[in-house]
Each structure stands twice: as C-alpha cells, then as structure tokens.
Amino acid sequence: MSEYLYYPGCSMDSSGRSYRDSLEAVTAPLGITLREIDDWNCCGATEYLGLSRLPAYALIARNLALAEQARNGTNTLVAPCSACFLNLSKTNHAMAEDAAFGAQVNDALAAGDLHYDPDSLRIRHLLDVVVREVGLETVRSRVTRPLRGLKLAPYLGCMVPRPDYDGRWSDPEHPSELDRLLAALGAEVVDYPLKTECCGGHMTQIGPSTAFSMIRRLVDAAERAGADMMVTICPMCQMNIDAFQGEMNAHFHTSHRMPIVFFTQVMGLAFGMAPEAVGFGRELVDARPALARISDEPVPEAEPARVRRPGRPKGPALPMPQMPEAGEVTR
Amino acid sequence: MVLAESTNHAIADPGRVFLEEVIARTGPSCRLDMCIQCGTCGGSCPSADDMDHTPRTLFAMIRAGMREQVLRSNTPWMCVSCYLCTVRCPQDVRITDVMYTLKNMAVASHAYPDSTAPDFSRAFIRNVETFGRSFEVGLTAQHYLRHYLTRLPSMAPMGISMLRSGRMGLTPPRRIRGMRGLKRILARAKALEAAS
C-alpha cells in the first residue's frame, strides 16, 4: 500500500459526487491509500487569480503548508480535480522560481502561523499517479470484467497536461496517458483529437454562448468519432459537458446526447463493481444504456477499415495538358 | 538638443511604462517583453472569436501604451485559462498569467465596463472568505438572479436534476475550523499587495 497526501477539492462533495464515490471504491484494488489533509480550504479555482495575485496564491499556499505539516513519510500530494491540481502546482512553482515572491506568500501565511517550503511537496494529478506510480500492469491485473465493445473518447481537458510545470506528461496537446489506461481496461479507445481542448471553464457562468460553442464542438467530435461516452479526469469538464448539454442543445437547436463519466468510474466497472456503486446514474445524460454494449465475448479483431478514396469522376476526363511538339511553337 | 529630447521621450514612453508595470505585476519570468507579434496565441485561442482583440493585438496595444483601451478590453475576461497559447508561444511568454494580471488591473481600476465576469469572481471569493469552501448553489443562485434572470427558466430543469441526483446541496458548506487563521492570512496578503 502506498500512501499519498490527498487534497479532494470542493467539487468532490457536490457536483463531482460520482468522482468521489468511484475513487473511494478503486483505491483498495489499486493498492493506494489517500490521506486527506485536515481542514483544507478551497483553492479559489480560476476566480481568485483574476482578482488579485498575492491573496490568490496565499489562499492556495495555506493548503500546501497544511500538507507539508502532515507529510509523515510521504511527500506526494494528490489532487483529483484539474483546477485544484494546477493551482497547487502553480503556487509551488511560483514560490520556488521567484524567491522574493515565495517570501511574500510566506509572510502572509505567517499571519496564520503557517509556512511552506517551496518544492518540499510533489504535486500530482490522480491520473498521473494511477498511470505512472500504480502502473498499467497493476491496473490490468485487477480487471475482472473487461470493457470489451465499449467505445470511449478520452477527454482530459486543458489544465492537467498544460502548462505541465514538472514536465510529466507525454505531450501538452495530445498526451497518451488516458488512452493507454482505458485500453488497459479492455475498452475500445476512439481517436479523439480534441482531448485537451477547453470545456469552457467558468464561461458557462459568465459568457454562456462562448461556452456552448466549446461544448458543442467537443460533444459533436466525440459523436463523430463513434464514442459511446466521453471519459474525463476533471469535475469541471464533467459538469460543463453533462449538466449544460441540455441548455447547449436548446441554444443551437441540436439534440446531442453524449454521456460523460470519470475515469475512476469506468475503472471500477472493469474491476467488476456494479455501475451504481461507482456513481453511474448521477449524470444528467444517462450513461447506463451504453453499458449494454459491453460484451462478455472477446470482440474479434476488427478488419482495418477501408479508407474510401474519392473515385474518378464519371464521364470523359479533361484533356491532359501536352507539351508542344518540336517546331509546333508559334510566336 | 535633439538627443536630449529623444532621451526624454524614451523615459516618458507610456508604452514602456505600462509594459513594465504589467511585467512587474505578473512576475519577471513572464517574458512579455519578448513577444515577437507572431500571432500564434490568437490563432490558437478557443475564445478568440469572442474577444474584441486577440492576445497578440492586446500585447501590441500594451507596448503602444494604450492603457485605457487595454483595461477596457474584454479579452482577458474571455480567456478561459486553457494555457494552449502558453505552451505554443515560440517566445515562452506566459500569456495566461499576463491575462490574469490584466484582469487584476482592470478590477482595481474599475476600467472594464461589463460587470458579469468580475461579479462572478467576487461572489465566488465571498463564499470562500466566509466558509473557506466554495458553495455552488449559493453562488449560482446569486449570480443568475443578478445577471441572467432570463436564463433561469431554461436552467431550472438542470438545477432540479442536479438536486435529485445528489450533486448539489442547498445547505452551505461547513465552515473550516481554521477560518480565523485564513482570514488573517488573506488580510495580510491584501495589505502586502496594496503596499507593493
């Protein structure tokens, strides 16, 4: 059992309930223990940074200071939410990179009798821990019900692979980690080029038409790729694409119905857990009907799809340009 | 004479002054002065269509000292912090962080005319400063009543489903135990920021 410090973040108790339920269900089979930091506070999402810099960083750094106190043998702090992960990592990085700024943040923390030594913690997103610390071999060995026949679109959203302060991800725009994890669960992973495009973030609240265009693109691309559902690693992405899909449809007069669930939920499913035990059914666009596609029979290797090339146009072809014969050139 | 005049001009160059202020507030490693106006940022930005100036244009305006127009621009407020521009910029300009700084400056100087976005941020932070945690229902209700009354009917079914599926609670979060300490930390941070 490896133990990690754990910062859940606010959404795990509300809109991200299915993330929390499924995460709690899969930690034991994965062989990890998450020790929640006592009395953590909200990270301020993307809101506080937009209002004032130092208070925003001080708010986040209080959590780092509490985690540092709780280290006791482990110095890895895990966050399941993308915005929380990025904020914690951003603050650690800013304090380490600019010592004067780090001192200012610590000056503020001292008012609450706290202190954080930059770089004393390693801050990682949950997916990173599952793929690189637990490892895909272990994940594969826990699978009792492979998700054969289920087509999944891997969707990471923007804030985990970018800006990637610690250089952990395979690519800032097209990382392969989530694809590989879903494949290890036996699912069919569709090619989803928008995997790190933004879900609209807080735009659903402050600029809905901007957000709706982004949500529409993502959902439409997943549909075209033939996905039964999207799989995400971020509560904000899940919330925007799931809960605002109806309003987006009303806005564009479309009728998309693309379910989106958390990677921990499909992991639990592949580990043999009941769908409801890992939070299925809480999503507004119900993902359960698609689960009927999971087949107990091995899916035969699909023949590589024939790519249809545009044929020759019917009728006489246009005459080919010809080089003039010698002597034919007229002036 | 000519030389003295041009030197004077360089010192008072409003573009230089504004640029340096933005850099100082973002942190010296933001490299905004290294921008070569290539336009990769605007071409990559998912919100560019809704911005009144692309990030590249905005950076040119900063250099030109167009303070008023820059701080009134909706560009930083349309930024969704996706960091795509930041990882693509050939000059490693920390564009997303510059956007945050421009929001800070617009809020401080009350320059940005549309209050929807700053109000949302303020309401969010008010909850955090009260409970130490965010409070989705309280925030959404408060924000929609103020800015999106007409959106409420189309939102109602979603709200009801969220409540029914247990993904939204009507009661505010429990206050964190260290609330007093957190308040002192934030007060100190605000004081330090005001002094710098």
Ligand code: SF4
């Ligand atoms: S991508 Fe970088 S260098 Fe190019 S215009 Fe934008 S900020 Fe300037």
Ligand code: SF4
């Ligand atoms: S971080 Fe902001 S400015 Fe940069 S591409 Fe994303 S939305 Fe556009």
